[in-house]
Amino acid sequence: MADAIYRAEPPEALVRMGLGAIDALYHRRSGATHLVAAPVPQILEALAEGPADAAGLRQRLSARFELADDEAEALAALRDRLTELEALGLVRREPGAAR
Amino acid sequence: MRHEIGLAIGPATFRVGSAWRGPIMQLRALYADYPAVDLDRQVPDFTVRLQPTRPWRRFVRPSIFIAGDHWLAEAAPMALGHGLLAAEMGMNLQMALGWRRHLLLHAASVERDGRAIILTGESGSGKSTLAAQLGERGWRLMGDEFALLDLESGLAHPFPRLVSLKNAAIAVATAGLPPARLGPRLAGTAKGTIRHLVPAPDAIARMREPAMPALLLFPRFGPPLDRRPVDPGEAFVRLTQASTNYIALGEAAFRALAQVVTHVPALALDYPDGEAAIAAIEALWSECP
Numbered sequence: 141m142a143d144a145i146y147r148a149e150p151p152e153a154l155v156r157m158g159l160g161a162i163d164a165l166y167h168r169r170s171g172a173t174h175l176v177a178a179p180v181p182q183i184l185e186a187l188a189e190g191p192a193d194a195a196g197l198r199q200r201l202s203a204r205f206e207l208a209d210d211e212a213e214a215l216a217a218l219r220d221r222l223t224e225l226e227a228l229g230l231v232r233r234e235p236g237a238a239r
Numbered sequence: 240m241r242h243e244i245g246l247a248i249g250p251a252t253f254r255v256g257s258a259w260r261g262p263i264m265q266l267r268a269l270y271a272d273y274p275a276v277d278l279d280r281q282v283p284d285f286t287v288r289l290q291p292t293r294p295w296r297r298f299v300r301p302s303i304f305i306a307g308d309h310w311l312a313e314a315a316p317m318a319l320g321h322g323l324l325a326a327e328m329g330m331n332l333q334m335a336l337g338w339r340r341h342l343l344l345h346a347a348s349v350e351r352d353g354r355a356i357i358l359t360g361e362s363g364s365g366k367s368t369l370a371a372q373l374g375e376r377g378w379r380l381m382g383d384e385f386a387l388l389d390l391e392s393g394l395a396h397p398f399p400r401l402v403s404l405k406n407a408a409i410a411v412a413t414a415g416l417p418p419a420r421l422g423p424r425l426a427g428t429a430k431g432t433i434r435h436l437v438p439a440p441d442a443i444a445r446m447r448e449p450a451m452p453a454l455l456l457f458p459r460f461g462p463p464l465d466r467r468p469v470d471p472g473e474a475f476v477r478l479t480q481a482s483t484n485y486i487a488l489g490e491a492a493f494r495a496l497a498q499v500v501t502h503v504p505a506l507a508l509d510y511p512d513g514e515a516a517i518a519a520i521e522a523l524w525s526e527c528p
Contacts, residue, residue, distance in 0.1 A: 162472035
């Protein structure tokens with residue numbers, strides 16, 4: 141099964157402010173403010189390196205953080221987060237990529 | 240309109256027009272020490288109109304409809320006896336819906352030594368009462384309802400309108416004050432009995448002097464005395480909820496608010512009575528960096 145490939149918003153599209161335990165994100169395109177906690181800022185950072193699917197993203201993240209041992213579980217969680225972030229407009233699905 | 244007055248409160252100017260003389264006379268008396276606004280020479284920021292619900296209702300069981308540049312369709316008409324309250328509500332509404340020069344926070348604020356405490360909380364948290372009491376005890380009252388944050392500098396600008404005291408808070412906050420500083424007792428309003436208090440002379444004389452926020456307080460009246468630090472993320476959420484123009488101001492508001500919550504310590508303060516709160520605030524102030 142080919143997984144969807146996601147692309148981060150360009151860096152100039154988001155203003156990010158660290159507020160203790162959470163990050164505040166201002167999304168310029170929509171004018172919306174998002175308050176996000178880990179792992180969302182980490183996912184957005186990893187995706188900013190270039191478009192990736194859930195497996196690619198898991199690889200980038202696992203180089204920096206300790207992820208769940210169960211790979212399937214980690215991938216499922218990542219897919220869920222990516223779907224949520226897409227709904228918020230904070231990541232985009234690459235056109236043409238199958239799900 | 241038949242009767243009108245120009246008012247300046249902090250940086251904002253208003254034209255209040257009324258089909259009746261009474262509310263304007265009351266405003267004239269209570270705002271006597273505020274700087275004059277000559278409506279023949281100056282276009283005010285906002286207009287508030289107190290008009291009859293129907294033309295003939297000016298005479299027969301008069302009831303007031305609040306209109307103006309900005310208004311709420313569902314606002315219920317009010318009794319003529321509550322005309323002063325209608326005017327104050329009308330002015331608040333213009334600020335809440337129309338002000339764009341600052342980030343508007345639904346908050347009370349007081350100042351000492353050029354630094355301000357911003358107190359924000361839901362209706363009933365006691366911020367008006369606390370601000371009124373602090374304003375008589377060595378603090379400059381900057382406002383009991385709105386704090387106006389400059390988007391560039393982060394300075395808080397005063398909006399020292401008449402303080403609106405409700406029910407039991409009236410006796411507490413007006414004890415020992417001269418009757419000339421009090422408006423009429425307005426019984427039977429939607430929020431119970433209301434009485435307006437003219438801020439202390441220094442609050443009016445210095446109403447164009449901003450101050451840098453040094454402490455964010457989230458007071459809650461009722462529970463036993465308790466204080467806990469509020470982290471920047473929670474403070475950010477609370478302040479966006481307390482702002483009526485955060486969304487309209489976009490990125491500038493986001494940056495201004497993020498600056499405030501990362502640089503200014505924030506605390507939640509539960510208090511059982513005003514004396515306990517004031518003692519706690521004085522103690523917190525002495526610990527403030």
